[in-house]
Amino acid sequence: MYINFWYPMATSEELADKPLKVKALGQDFVLFRGEDGLAKCVSNTCTHRGGSLAGGKINGNCIQCPYHGWEFDAEGRCHRIPSLGPNPKIPSRTRIDAYPVDERHGMVFAFLGDLPEEERPPIIDVKEWEQEGWTSTLQTYTIKCNYERSIENGIDPAHNEFVHDTHGFQGEDEEYKIGEMRLEDSTWGQGFWHTFNAPSLTKESELAEVRKDAGDLEVGTGYHGASHVWTYIHLSATDWMHQYLIERPIDEHNTAVYLLCMRNCYTDAKFDQNVIDRNQYVAEQDVTIVESLHPVITPDTNTKEFMVPSDKCILLYRESLKEWEQKGWKIDTDAVAAQENKTAFAIPSPARREQKGWVLDAIPLKKPSAEAEDLAAG
Numbered sequence: 404m405y406i407n408f409w410y411p412m413a414t415s416e417e418l419a420d421k422p423l424k425v426k427a428l429g430q431d432f433v434l435f436r437g438e439d440g441l442a443k444c445v446s447n448t449c450t451h452r453g454g455s456l457a458g459g460k461i462n463g464n465c466i467q468c469p470y471h472g473w474e475f476d477a478e479g480r481c482h483r484i485p486s487l488g489p490n491p492k493i494p495s496r497t498r499i500d501a502y503p504v505d506e507r508h509g510m511v512f513a514f515l516g517d518l519p520e521e522e523r524p525p526i527i528d529v530k531e532w533e534q535e536g537w538t539s540t541l542q543t544y545t546i547k548c549n550y551e552r553s554i555e556n557g558i559d560p561a562h563n564e565f566v567h568d569t570h571g572f573q574g575e576d577e578e579y580k581i582g583e584m585r586l587e588d589s590t591w592g593q594g595f596w597h598t599f600n601a602p603s604l605t606k607e608s609e610l611a612e613v614r615k616d617a618g619d620l621e622v623g624t625g626y627h628g629a630s631h632v633w634t635y636i637h638l639s640a641t642d643w644m645h646q647y648l649i650e651r652p653i654d655e656h657n658t659a660v661y662l663l664c665m666r667n668c669y670t671d672a673k674f675d676q677n678v679i680d681r682n683q684y685v686a687e688q689d690v691t692i693v694e695s696l697h698p699v700i701t702p703d704t705n706t707k708e709f710m711v712p713s714d715k716c717i718l719l720y721r722e723s724l725k726e727w728e729q730k731g732w733k734i735d736t737d738a739v740a741a742q743e744n745k746t747a748f749a750i751p752s753p754a755r756r757e758q759k760g761w762v763l764d765a766i767p768l769k770k771p772s773a774e775a776e777d778l779a780a781g
Contacts, residue, residue: 404428404550405629405724405732406750406768407516409526410651411661414543415509418442422466424457428515428734429654430750430766432502433457437464443477444513446500446749450481450762453747456499475499479754496760500752508532508663509541510649516732517751524591527631531645531665538670540678542662544686548693550630550650550658551701555720556693557632557648558624560584560597561713566688569681581713587625593719594625594633626720629727642668646682655736656699662686729771738767 405428412425418436424447425432431447433456445466447456454470461467465474465482474483479501481493503514505526512526531537546553556562561581584595598619621637632648644666651659664682701721702708710718727733739748751765 409512442511444502500749527627550652558716592627596623733769735767
């Protein structure tokens with residue numbers, strides 16, 4: 404799991420009048436909406452005696468700990484320590500980690516890392532959101548798997564023929580093969596386009612008119628950052644579905660998925676449930692596969708899996724992960740596990756670059772290898 408990326412923490416609808424406890428990267432956070440209407444995200448552990456802030460209450464634009472009433476603002480600063488009486492001088496070391504928040508597309512994103520604003524990888528761009536003639540649905544689900552396995556499934560063209568009866572022919576075509584993969588590069592990811600033969604939609608589907616005949620389907624897919632996937636499905640020359648799988652690693656073994664589906668066909672709201680049901684049907688087929696993969700976590704070396712040309716984008720994704728590991732962004736989960744129940748860690752926030760002396764330790768990160776540092780130095 405990696406710090407220094409934007410992760411979806413909740414849907415906008417989930418933030419109401421109570422704090423919301425959310426787990427990401429193996430750590431607990433609390434999200435809340437202040438009286439100013441803005442979403443906020445801070446570390447869940449109170450620096451006093453370890454109280455869970457999510458069990459407290461919202462007081463103006465602050466979150467109040469349920470244990471001793473300490474209050475923290477959206478910047479993580481402690482504003483009130485009731486036991487000290489009115490107007491005390493509050494030490495800066497009482498501060499908790501607070502994270503940049505960006506609410507868009509019906510989701511609340513938090514930047515879980517310490518990079519300054521100008522260096523942060525961006526949230527995946529959903530251009531269709533602002534375009535006339537497009538509509539959207541948003542659905543969420545969880546998977547009992549490591550998020551890397553889920554991301555790799557999303558950028559794997561070969562599984563469609565066998566896993567999804569809506570995408571392929573269950574291997575009945577003896578001439579089946581993956582065609583040309585036309586690579587598409589981007590700053591924070593890689594992708595590809597390809598053409599494949601797909602079945603028609605069943606007559607029971609309200610969307611069947613869009614794809615009533617089997618034939619070639621044009622699809623593009625790729626990854627953005629550590630946990631975002633884009634998939635563009637062109638049902639016809641003019642009827643398109645652009646989907647975004649935006650994932651949050653809950654921990655090493657569980658993943659939260661936010662599926663944003665944009666479409667420029669059947670835009671009437673009466674078709675929304677049909678689209679949601681179809682997407683859920685496909686998602687459950689993927690879930691069945693990825694929850695049973697072994698090993699659970701992607702092997703450290705590609706030699707432990709026999710890769711073929713259709714795995715090209717997956718190999719590129721793994722290369723990107725290695726690059727981010729060499730930047731020092733990968734969480735050392737073994738070191739975290741060794742201190743379980745003894746140490747409360749926090750994902751380092753941008754404020755740690757300005758202020759020294761924090762109560763909670765920053766989560767352990769894997770150190771870049773000496774070989775990689777030598778290569779970077781030239």
